[in-house]
Amino acid sequence: MGNTKDLLHQALEQHQAGNLTDAEAIYLKIYKENPQLVDVLFLLGTLYLQSGNPDAAVTFLQKTLMLKPDHAEAHNNLGTAFQNCGNLNDAVESYKCAINLAPDYAEAFYNLGSIFNKQRKFDMALEHYKQAISFSPDDYEAHLNIGNTFKELGKPEEAEKSYRRSAALKPDYAAVHSRLGIILQEQSKFDESIKSFKRAISLDPTNADIHNNLGIALTKQGNLDEAVESYKSAIKLKPEEYQVYSNLASVFKESGRQEEALVCCNKAIELNPDYAEANNNLGTILQETNQLEKAIVYYKKAIDLKPDNPEFYSNLGSALKELDMLDEAAEYCRRAIMLNPDYAEAYNNLGTVLQDGSNLDEAITNYKQAIKHNPNHARAHSNLGTTLQEQGNTEEAVSHCRQSIALNPDCAELHNNLGGILHKQERIEEAITCYERAIELDPENAEAHLNRSFALLLTGNYKEGWIENEWRLQTKTHRLRKFNKPKWDGS
Numbered sequence: 001m002g003n004t005k006d007l008l009h010q011a012l013e014q015h016q017a018g019n020l021t022d023a024e025a026i027y028l029k030i031y032k033e034n035p036q037l038v039d040v041l042f043l044l045g046t047l048y049l050q051s052g053n054p055d056a057a058v059t060f061l062q063k064t065l066m067l068k069p070d071h072a073e074a075h076n077n078l079g080t081a082f083q084n085c086g087n088l089n090d091a092v093e094s095y096k097c098a099i100n101l102a103p104d105y106a107e108a109f110y111n112l113g114s115i116f117n118k119q120r121k122f123d124m125a126l127e128h129y130k131q132a133i134s135f136s137p138d139d140y141e142a143h144l145n146i147g148n149t150f151k152e153l154g155k156p157e158e159a160e161k162s163y164r165r166s167a168a169l170k171p172d173y174a175a176v177h178s179r180l181g182i183i184l185q186e187q188s189k190f191d192e193s194i195k196s197f198k199r200a201i202s203l204d205p206t207n208a209d210i211h212n213n214l215g216i217a218l219t220k221q222g223n224l225d226e227a228v229e230s231y232k233s234a235i236k237l238k239p240e241e242y243q244v245y246s247n248l249a250s251v252f253k254e255s256g257r258q259e260e261a262l263v264c265c266n267k268a269i270e271l272n273p274d275y276a277e278a279n280n281n282l283g284t285i286l287q288e289t290n291q292l293e294k295a296i297v298y299y300k301k302a303i304d305l306k307p308d309n310p311e312f313y314s315n316l317g318s319a320l321k322e323l324d325m326l327d328e329a330a331e332y333c334r335r336a337i338m339l340n341p342d343y344a345e346a347y348n349n350l351g352t353v354l355q356d357g358s359n360l361d362e363a364i365t366n367y368k369q370a371i372k373h374n375p376n377h378a379r380a381h382s383n384l385g386t387t388l389q390e391q392g393n394t395e396e397a398v399s400h401c402r403q404s405i406a407l408n409p410d411c412a413e414l415h416n417n418l419g420g421i422l423h424k425q426e427r428i429e430e431a432i433t434c435y436e437r438a439i440e441l442d443p444e445n446a447e448a449h450l451n452r453s454f455a456l457l458l459t460g461n462y463k464e465g466w467i468e469n470e471w472r473l474q475t476k477t478h479r480l481r482k483f484n485k486p487k488w489d490g491s
Helices: 002-016 020-033 038-050 054-067 072-084 088-101 106-118 122-135 140-152 156-169 174-186 190-203 208-221 224-237 242-254 258-271 276-288 292-305 310-322 326-339 344-356 360-373 378-390 394-407 412-424 428-441 446-458 462-474
Strands: none
Touching: 002 020, 002 038, 020 038, 038 054, 038 072, 054 072, 072 088, 072 106, 088 106, 106 122, 106 140, 122 140, 140 156, 140 174, 156 174, 174 190, 174 208, 190 208, 208 224, 208 242, 224 242, 242 258, 242 276, 258 276, 276 292, 276 310, 292 310, 310 326, 310 344, 326 344, 344 360, 344 378, 360 378, 378 394, 378 412, 394 412, 412 428, 412 446, 428 446, 446 462
């Protein structure tokens, strides 16, 4: 017996030091000599659980419980072993046995909560996590998972509180700062979100996912240059991560770097041809470069891959509208709204389709729906303004266009739209000011140059007006005609 105690002591020392192979050898030696020692059976089961051999863990923990059915910790560990084998139902029963034997067993409540979380039984998960922290209030992992559960339940404010509590308990825990960053981003608290992601990166600098999430937050904040660097850091750490290439493509597109955007989108699709978002992104880039037929191909592929995504239908509708396929465009925009009745962009796109089809009343209704669901939708305000102008509602038209510019003062298109309305109201000097602001923001904006040319000609400034009129050749709506004579140079 003395020799067994000595061997068990040696095994425990090796086990606690993390030398699992040496510990296993000693435990097995004892087990061979005395196969009914509960402590050895339990410790062997626990060791196999720790070393990633859940089947062996189940065997030895069940042997433990045959000899000592009231061993709460063995029931708990058996639950984890079952869980690791994918046997969730037996895992639940084992955790419940542990709790029945030890009603204040925080770890068993936590483990049971984790099972319910995997089964998407979020209310039950939350109940058990809360039980866990009632017995172990400083368990930062439990607070983290409470936050995760609140997030799944669509309660971001409660999730944020739980993440902050976890971070306070474990300030050097990168995962909780990352999760906090995500939930802050969901609440549009971008400055705080970025701060949390940067804190997480300082603790775990080689985590590509955190760099990617920082890039997303920086993009939403409008800090595109820094977002590019974050995405590049993520790619350097994880070159096969197709989602990051797609995100980087979006930033390049927004920055006007279309060629780089195309390269990144194609790389994302090369890494994962079935990644719907990358196909959609490629469609938007092709649409912006007026390659509408190609854009439509990629939008349709995105829809085939993910038929429940309203954005893809809305984008397809927008591209079809540019090809004057108004009936089909309206159908896709309406399908987007069916999938998400709160989707402001789809209402705005449907409004543009209806406006082009001279269905002004319905267009106005849809623009107002877009603004209802997103009061800061600058283009919807601008589009509503242009439609109201067509109906002769001049004051309200100007008001909505000015509101759109207040929401997005650096968008050339919005200044050009306001100029167009003022132009129609014969407020020519004000219109010229708007056109010139649009050109200042986007020197290659052909529509703004052409509109300015018409306004200048009306004021009698023929020389500059005719020079500006050359921009008509670069507008999207211009169609070249063939002439046998040389181009007139004005002489």
